[in-house]
Amino acid sequence: MMSYLFPTYARWDVTIKEAKGSWVTDVNDVKYLDFISGIAVCNLGHANEEVSDAVQEQLTKYWHMSNLFHQPIQEEVAKLLVEASDGDAVFFCNSGAEANEAAIKLARKHTGKHKIVTFLQSFHGRTFATMSATGQEKIQQGFGPLLETFQYLTFNNVEALDELGTDVAAIMLEVVQGEGGVVPADKEFIEKIAETCEKIGALLIIDEVQTGIGRTGKPFGYQHFGIKPDIITSAKGLGSGLPVGAMIGHKSLIETFQAGSHGSTFGGNPIAMAAAKVTLEKIFDEDFLNEVNKKSNYLLEKLEHIVGKHPLVNGVRGKGLLIGIECKEQVSPIIDQLREHxxxxxxxxxxxxxxxxxxxxxxxEMDIAVKTIAEVFSKVNDSVGAH
Known part of the structure; x- marks a missing residue:
């Protein structure tokens, strides 16, 4: 069948017609247990009723208003983000890449410096600046000269930070590299980054697009490390599936982002804000986050016990409910088989x-997941053995 879309996504042969909670159903009425969640987006599960009710209510009021007007719901959502982080002010946008763009612009404007340090295997987005910030060649190939002001260091290499001088505007990183292989940062490494930023007069930007909004068992992943970033970026889980991003910054940066310095037509859209408000109220609840940590411990232990010792597995790692199983083989065919299950x-x-x-x-549902993974790994092992 001819498509009217650019083929920018390697789509699977699955068409979803409905989704609820942890389950999605395709057009052939096949049900799947979904451990993708829209790529860490539907943190409250698919079609959460309280989020749906809030969106429906806002739809009866108004759908969009220029940011020239005061919108109290933006203040309410910003307050929730500020109270759950070390920030003081929020800029709303539509995606993680946009939040990171805002962070890069703010860091350069505030410090008057241009160089931003990121890390190999990082992922910060696909706009020109965020693609340049991303430490993966495959993301950058074919687009010509990148922005010249990014320097890439090796993740978790403490010594590499000693080379940095006072010409650095900011150090930007994920506390768990999601796209880069689910690689958690070492505590010593994070502490050294915070110390280095202080020493060289650079801002510390934490990209929480995938790790934020409860994904690691805390409101934001950096809170496992006892540091205080200057800028935090968020998106994905922020709106339970509605497009919304946010850059959260320290009060010392407010003077730099005055009227006319940055903007977004749809940033802080009231429909997205209605979804974000309920999402944050539910996820930032202490009991909810305690339960995320219990589930994380349960799932990691079961995976370690049942899958971790499998001959094809190098190890199981992660933080909260962002978990990676590292394999000795390419995982693409294994993922295909899991989908068939x-x-x-x-x-x-x-x-x-x-x-x-x-x-x-x-x-x-976690038990079903572990059982399915174990079954598929055992079949993969048999087929490898047969060769």
């Missing part, structure tokens, strides 16, 4: 299976 997961690079269940996932 009605279980949806993602790769994170060629050798890592990435699990991103909704934060509302049940223990029974």
């Amino acid at each position: 009605n279980f949806l997961v993602l790769p994170a690079g060629p050798h890592v299976i990435r699990l991103l269940p909704p934060l509302t996932v049940s223990y029974e």
Whole structure:
């Protein structure tokens, strides 16, 4: 069948007609257990009723208003983000890439410096600046000269930070590299980055697009490390599936982003804000986050016990409900087989299976997931052995 879309996505042969909680149903009425969650987006599961009610209510009021007008719901959502982080002010946009664009612009304007340090295997987006910030050649190929002001260091290499001088505007990183293989940062590495930023007069930007909004068992992933970033970026899980991004910054940066310095027509759209408000109220609840941590411990332990010792597996790692299974083989065919067993997961690079269940996932659903993974691994092992 001819498509009217650019083929920018390697689409699977699955067409979803409806989704609820941790499950999606395709047009052939096949049900799948979904451990993708829209790539860490539907943190409250698909079609959460309270989010749906809030969106429906806002739809009866107004759908869009220029940011020239005061919109109280923006203030309410910003307050929730500020109270759950070390920031003081929020800029709303539509995606993670846009949030990171805003962070890059703010860092350069505020410091008057241009160089931004990021890390190999990082992922920060696909706009020109965020593609330049991303430490992966495959994302950058074919687009000509990149922005020249990015320097890439090796992730978790403490010594590399000693080379940096005072010409650096900011150091930007993910505390768990999601697309780069589900690689958590070492505590010593994060502490050294914070110390280096202080020493060289650089801002610290934490990209929480995938790790934020409860995904790691805290409101934001950096909170596992006892540091205070200057800028935090967020998106994905922020709107339970509605497009919304946010850059959260320290009060010392407010003077730099005055009227006319940055903007977004749809940033802070009231429909997205209605979804974000309920999402944050539910996820930032202490009892909810405690339960995420319990589920994380349960799932990691079961995976370690049942899958971790499998001859094809190098290890299981992660933070909260962002989990990677590193394999000795390419994982693409394994992911295809898991899908044939009605279980949806993602790769994170060629050798890592990435699990991103909704934060509302049940223990029974986690048991189904582990059992399915074990069954498929055992079949893969038999077929490898047969060769």
